[in-house]
Amino acid sequence: MSLQKIYELIDSKKQSYIERLHKAVSIPSVSADASLRPKVVEMADFIVSEFEKLGAKMEKRDIGSHVMNGVEVPLPPIVLGQYGNDPAKKTVLIYNHYDVQPAKKSDGWDSEPFELVVDEKDRMLGRGVTDDKGPLMGWIANLEAYKEAGVDFPVNLLMCFEGMEEYGSEGLDDLIVAEANRYFKKADCVCISDTYWLGTRKPVLTYGLRGVSYFNVTVEGPSADLHSGVFGGTVHEPMTDLIAVMASLVKPDGTILVPGIVDEVAPLTKDEDKLYDNIDYSMDDLKQAVGGEINVYDSPKDTLQHRWRYPTLSLHGIQGAFSESGAKTVIPAKVTGKFSIRTVPNMTAEHINKCVKEHVEKVFASLNSKNRVSVECLHSGSWWISSPFHWHYTIGAKAVKTVYGVEPDLVREGGSIPITLTFETALNKNVLLLSMGRGDDGAHSINEKLDVENYVNGIKLFATYVDELSKSELK
């Protein structure tokens, strides 16, 4: 009965929720742009103020500074919060981030990225609407709805909001570890809303993420860039060597050529294979998402398994080579090839690093070049996997069923959210990834959007999730 009342209230307040998100979007909290750092801090203040109005106890943790392009810049604070402290209630820790990806209208946006507009399809357009300001405003709306409906909030809430997610989550790992048995001590579980539906039709629960190991391979020889007319073909050219090395990493059909990499990949069991049988995903969904018929596999199952539970290797680019339009006849002196490997259970960063280093050095040696090669792992974040049958997921599924009338698809993501594993490991509690937006929202892309429908239903989902959590016997 009380949930129904809250749903009605949420429906009636839709416009005010859009206005709050409008305000959040209008603060360009771009963490990758040092000149906008004050705006990231302004966004932290906005969140603190909104939660405090509802009676939450908030604090901003100063986590020092970092160096960007040679300049020391203060890090935005990590916002911690507590709402309710009743020993009789369960306690959930929620995580969101309040920074966003860069955006300029000239990138190809149809509207000003930092001014939320609602289009004729009832979609809110603006940087951060779905990643991750929509879900964050959704939690504020959830608290507000209970309060305005006169219904006691059914759980205690702990909060952790960061402003550096789009730029490497600097400082967050340390804070989580330090606060695991202090600020976060009473958490019974963790809920992260920073993922999306697989497609556009069906809600999901996400129980797995791939990890990522990012590599630089650098080949250098001459002391400065050379003129290809004068020296071309008479010296060992770093680009020629690097291209040969990069070509030795992966086949055009996606097969990873680095020996040993797949040795640690967990075999696919029949039970696991079955999980892929009824997922609402079609080859047409892939085609729509990528804008072309460029699929490597012919079935949704093969496609999703290679997205979620097999490793892949992508070549991203080359630093130091000519990269503009036109026709520069340069022999670059030092070039760095960039590639990453998406990792899955039970791969380990150590083994991956070893395999990559050995392979690159072996291939380079076979070139008989007089240049020098070096391999560097820029960063590695581990894969994460939970059980979709854990009680926390059962609760999540119930909440989805209540709001949407369907069982959610149990999915994994091909991308990586390293902080998920940190929460799980440091707190030793289950983490649920509860999505608000759809698979076509275009986080990180131009014309990022969040359907008003998903925003409103997402708020209802959060309201239902805490209600289900309070009624749960399991721990």
Add this chain to the structure above:
Amino acid sequence: MSLQKIYELIDSKKQSYIERLHKAVSIPSVSADASLRPKVVEMADFIVSEFEKLGAKMEKRDIGSHVMNGVEVPLPPIVLGQYGNDPAKKTVLIYNHYDVQPAKKSDGWDSEPFELVVDEKDRMLGRGVTDDKGPLMGWIANLEAYKEAGVDFPVNLLMCFEGMEEYGSEGLDDLIVAEANRYFKKADCVCISDTYWLGTRKPVLTYGLRGVSYFNVTVEGPSADLHSGVFGGTVHEPMTDLIAVMASLVKPDGTILVPGIVDEVAPLTKDEDKLYDNIDYSMDDLKQAVGGEINVYDSPKDTLQHRWRYPTLSLHGIQGAFSESGAKTVIPAKVTGKFSIRTVPNMTAEHINKCVKEHVEKVFASLNSKNRVSVECLHSGSWWISSPFHWHYTIGAKAVKTVYGVEPDLVREGGSIPITLTFETALNKNVLLLSMGRGDDGAHSINEKLDVENYVNGIKLFATYVDELSKSELK
């Protein structure tokens, strides 16, 4: 006797020649920077004014405008000039360019690039000192020296100076062809000073240049950049395809892998081979020039033959891929690989284009990718070769011997000056490449320099060259 008088006068006026070059360098006539186009025009005016002071008839030819980065920009004029019109004298057409490469102190210059300084080694540092303002000021000094010495200038001079050499020589080909039988009609030969000694010790005459064909290979598939976590390995990635194609073009030892490319290369004759025997060039010269021991060949002869008379293929870079520092996990939607082939007698652009296109398409087909590939030849300029035994070269050699006391090395260049061939073909006259600067001058590089000694001796060389030309019986 009169030459000796001129030499003495040149020595005595050294400081004023440096000052004139200082003034020329201070005008940042960077043709590649649209915002500096007025400075290129200012440089044209400066040249016109200097030659007019000496009594030359000068004119500025308006050759219209061109489009740079989407903006229409007026082209700098081509400066034509005439000095003397005596039917009893021979007539030489000289060509130089008055524009320069871009330069910023922050690129790593030790001094302001547009302020000439003379260092403790008696080298003039500044953008354009050797390429090509030094030689151009050298011709002004040559005329001035004859005049001040009271010696009649021994030949008629025709002049053609362009302001777009560093940006594709737009409009010059057309003008040369149009004026071949008009303004340039009386030319008996052409002298271009826009090359350098091979090394640092010995003057040269340059009798050959390689051509260049520049290619873009584009692979595209998705309609926009994709996230490698979400789509990596499940779609055909343009970068993976492109890297495979680029790796199929050239071996790390410089061997070109495109079938058919070398079919048209003229066989090395014994006589030609002998020309390489006594050239003053060592493996240490190469090492010094490139800043490392990265030579492909072990002998100076093999090195020079691959620089001058064999084709080479260099990979320059990739447009559209990630090219910065850091770790962006992007699958670029459209990537363009850039490479060029340096061409030699008797290769033809048509055959090269055909071979490259066929090879790229065949390799791409073998990848079984669903992406699309396209090949484009951005530009092709032909190789050029003259006979080092032509009377014009004999005159040049005599002039060198008189000034430097040594026979010049007969060399070719690995680089390309397409306009050389245009002059030769349109006018049907011999072209002599007469160098002023040394091989380590660093044209196009930071800290571009011209030794004061080369500047002064270069002026004497020009003075001697016109004297020898006037005494020549041959035509």
